Amino acid sequence: MRRIHIPEHEKQHAPLGRSFERLLTPFEAFVNSQSSSGILLLLSALAALFLANSQWQPEYFAFGHLELSIGLGEQEFSHSVHHWVNDGLMAIFFFLLGLEIKREVLAGDLKHIRQSTLVLFMALGGMILPALIFAAISQENPDLKGWGIPMATDTAFALGALALLGKAAPRSTAVLLSALAIVDDIGAVLVISIFYTEHINLLPLLYAGIALISLFSFNLLGIRSWHFYILGGVALWWFILHSGVHTTTAGILAAMCVPARPYAESSWFKRRLHTLLARFEKLDKSDKSILEKNRQHDIVEQMQEAASKATTPLQHWTTVLDKPVCFTIIPLFAFLNAGVELPKDFSNTASSAVTLGSFTGLVLGKAVGISLFAWVSVKLKFASMPTDLHFRHIIALSLVAGMGFTMSLFIATLAYQSHPGLLADAKVGILSGSLVAGVCGYLLFLYIYKQSQTDPKHAKAPGASGS
Secondary structure (H helix, E strand, C coil), rough: CCCCCCCHHHHCHHHHHHHHHHHHHHHHHHHCCCCEEEEHHHHHHHHHHHCCCCHHHHHHHHHCCCEEEEEEEEEEEEHHHHHHHHHHHHHHHHHHHHHHHHHHHHCCCCCCCCCCCCCHHHHHHHHHHHHHHHHHHHCCHHHHHHHHHHHCCCCHHHHHHHHHHHHCHHHHHHHHHHHHHHHHHEEEHHHHHHHHHCCHHHHHHHHHHHHHHHHHHHHHHHCCCCHHHHHHHHHHHHHHHCCCCHHHHHHHHHHHHHCCCCCHHHHHHHHHHHHHHHHHHHHHHCCCCCCCHHHHHHHHHHHHHHHHHHHHHHHHHHHHHHHHHHHHHHHHHHHHCCCCCCCCCHHHHHCCCCHHHHHHHHHHHHHHHHHHHHHHHHHHCCCCCCCCCCHHHHHHHHHHHHCCCHHHHHHHHCHHHHHHHHHHHHHHHHHHHHHHHHHHHHHHHHHHHHHHHHHHCCCCCHHHHCC
């Protein structure tokens, strides 16, 4: 292992802190790994399945139904832990999702319609065909209510699978899959908001509209302080919660109001930082700690203020929320929702229309829908393939996109919350379908990579020659 050289003048400062940093390094590497959130999500799901089918089953289900109350004076707001996570914490997940969608549309892979045509066609096929397959298998109510289950892709699981593949998955596949998952999520959010809203209370919805207008006004007035957006966002969530529309809408709408422009341009930031750094170097003539140098500390504070003005709240809040959501909220959601008591006789569950619809939609619907729509868009010259990809990479990617875990579970919970038996069948279909789709996609990527290594004619993608 390469030894890290620490200058003599730095060794005297915080030796215990440096030892602790060395201890944290493996954990930080884990957190920064692309596959880590997917691994944690998988472990949470496995833990839920284990507990739901073990001697601790009563305690596991009792934890989800445990009442958690927030009170102020005589007013008390009480719901189960399961409800707080699904309708409360998941709103933060959808807020982060909304931030990512806004960034993709303004400056990412979805900025230019013509460049993103392939992604849009793939996403469309990956939503339409799975929903049609589910509807064809589950022709009767209440089974049919879950038609939206196989529409979405779990970004953490899918990108985690690509990260584990390493060089076997070309870089373009990760870009395509990320953009595809974003469009899928937009479709899933629209489906949840429109088709899984049972009743609407107009007065709370009116108040929610006022809260939303306030948030947009903060943006237009150039207000960047997070306090205003937190207060407005909580108010929006509260009113939407009581309006009958699902709270996922509150998270997405609040994210659309977050400023996407910096307070100051990059040129100003460079000049400001250069000036402050020159002052800092002029004053920094002793070996004292910055704790003893008030003027230098003031300059560092000014640097931090300048940095905050040079970035956008959209980018900053995405960075701040990313790890708490990926490493706390989503695993907790998976732990509370993935637990299903597996039947002793799988014949009834396997023959259930909901199980078959969820499984087939995720495995077959995603693979055929994404691949077919991608092929049609390229053949009709509406889109072109990335230069480093063969069409068989698209097929492998479409299989990996069948890992619909988080959003699929979320939609299943909304669709069958009053039908526990059907919800259990849906969970079995989602878990097995996501597993089979991910494994098949992973193996196909490996096969394509090994074939390209042994057979030179498969090493170069058709798009590389301009075809």
